[in-house]
Amino acid sequence: MSCSGRLTGDMPILVRLQYCVIFMYPRDHNPPHFHIVGLDGREAQLRLGSLSVLNGMVDRRAMREAVAWAQGNPDYLEEMWNDLRNG
Numbered sequence: 001m002s003c004s005g006r007l008t009g010d011m012p013i014l015v016r017l018q019y020c021v022i023f024m025y026p027r028d029h030n031p032p033h034f035h036i037v038g039l040d041g042r043e044a045q046l047r048l049g050s051l052s053v054l055n056g057m058v059d060r061r062a063m064r065e066a067v068a069w070a071q072g073n074p075d076y077l078e079e080m081w082n083d084l085r086n087g
Contacts, residue, residue, distance in 0.1 A: 011024070011025055011035075012024060014077070014080060015069060017069060019038060019061045020036050020062035020065055021036070021037045022034055022035070022036055022069065022070070023035050024080055024081060025084070026084045026087060027084065027085060028085070031047055031048075031054070032081045033046055033047050033048060034070070034077060034081075036058050036062060036063070038058035038061075038062035039062065042056065042058050042059070043058065044056035044057055044058045044063070046066065046067070046070065048070075048074070048077050048078060048081060049074070051067050051070055
């Protein structure tokens with residue numbers, strides 16, 4: 001499962017799903033969040049915990065897939081946020 005996108009540099013990819021890629025930036029701003037890039041290149045930021053959209057927009061399939069994955073992996077997301085913020 002792979003997605004195209006503009007993911008380069010120091011953006012650790014957490015997971016590549018069928019319709020999107022989920023990643024975090026090292027030392028990113030609060031509140032804790034992750035980034036989604038859909039197949040069409042659009043991007044959104046979702047807050048950890050509530051999974052509410054902070055910024056941006058992706059298509060419905062990418063959003064549903066990302067939210068479902070995040071709901072199943074809250075501990076991993078929090079651990080990665082802490083590691084990347086403090087790392």
